[in-house]
Amino acid sequence: MEATKQTKMTKEDLHLSWKDKLNIIRDNRYFLMLFPIVMLAVMILIFGVATAGRFFKLSVMKGILSQAIIIGTCATGVAFIYSNGNLDISIGAVLGLAATLGVKAYNVTQSVVVMILATVAVALGLMAFNCTMSVVCNIKTINVAIVVTQIYGAISTLLIGGSGKIDLDMSVAAMLEDGGFRYVAFFGYFIFCVVIYHFTRVGRELRFLGGNENCAAQTGISNSRATYISFLMTGVGVGLAAVFSVINVSAVSVETGSGLGMDVMLATVLGGMSIFGGSRSNAYAGLLGALTVAALNKGLLMVGVSSAFIQGIRGVIFLLLVWMNSERQNLLPSRVQVLFPTAKLYIGCLAPLNTHEKQIQRRKHHEKEQTVPVRAFADAGWRHADRLRQLRFLHCSFHRRLYRQ
Secondary structure (H helix, E strand, O other): OHHHHHHOOOOHHHOOOHHHHHHHHHOOHHHHHHHHHHHHHHHHHHHHHHOOOHHHOHHHHHHHHHHHHHHHHHHHHHHHHHHOOOOOOOHHHHHHHHHHHHHHHHHHHOOHHHHHHHHHHHHHHHHHHHHHHHHHOOOOHHHHHHHHHHHHHHHHHHHHOOOOEEEOOHHHHHHHHHOOHHHHHHHHHHHHHHHHHHHOHHHHHHHHHHHOHHHHHHOOOOHHHHHHHHHHHHHHHHHHHHHHHHHHHOEEEOOOOOOHHHHHHHHHHHOOOOOOOOOOOOOOHHHHHHHHHHHHHHHHHHHOOOHHHHHHHHHHHHHHHHHHHOOOHHHOOOHHHHHOOOOOHHHHHHHHHHHHHHHHHHHHHHHHHOOOOHHHHHHHHHHHHHHHHHHHHHHHHHHHHHHOO
């Protein structure tokens, strides 16, 4: 009788709690593919109504696009760092120092080509220095970034001097703007990053390292080599973004690049990518996220929100999105799902609820009906551990053959 009472399931056991349902929806790949698009559309609609249509003016849209290109260029490059399981918040400081030295190089040589090459070269050198400090000194990249952010900011302030900014000839900025340099360079860099990240061995190694560093090391993949590649790819993007920033305002100031690190991280997670890396990371997440961040910043300013309060709003959104991406490295949308979204998107978001609920019901019923002796349970545990070791060996052997082809 007692056994019968223990195996009898209550009505509460047959249903998932609201927290379990929320976690299932949060972990669904279709939901996180649809969420950034819906959020951008809702945000544009809200700001359009709040500003009585002023948000849809052509000048406002051009300003949003210009800011989104700067953020998107950095976010596309930073995806290489994040996919490897590293973090770097010194992007803004690197951009500011690279832009400062690039403008100074133009003032000395009066050559636009020298300015562009110098800006990109400085950004590459600074990102390579960050990576070297992390790899050689065995320091986490986030710790290195915190220190060098202060150093690069101080150097930029000293180079700019007491005036607070260095002007660039407006004819140069107009020439680059009218020639479409910003759009050509951005889309060229974006396509290059997508190809390298998703269709080459380098990209596979980066995602493999971010998903399972120990197993990747056993297959012979060099973590230091992959880290250098990821930082150098980011350096090119930050250098181009520095040139775009100078073109926007025809000058560089001590405020250039400030707050950009937070915008890049927010754009990355808004685009559906986890900042913790993994095999499902992608290089195109920052493009949609950059549009959302730029629209958010511009809309809040037009509504009349103070800059300090905007920082707080972005911080809250960032924490929420990090929570949504914290335990779903293997559930991010694949390339096929992003390029060819199915018509059953709504069903795909809600269908796992019933399936998962049935699995939990069967598991609870099975656990209440069976009583396993302690010795049998221990023996099963040892057999399971042996099987895991065998599977891990086979898994590493497979990837060793795959990545050495």
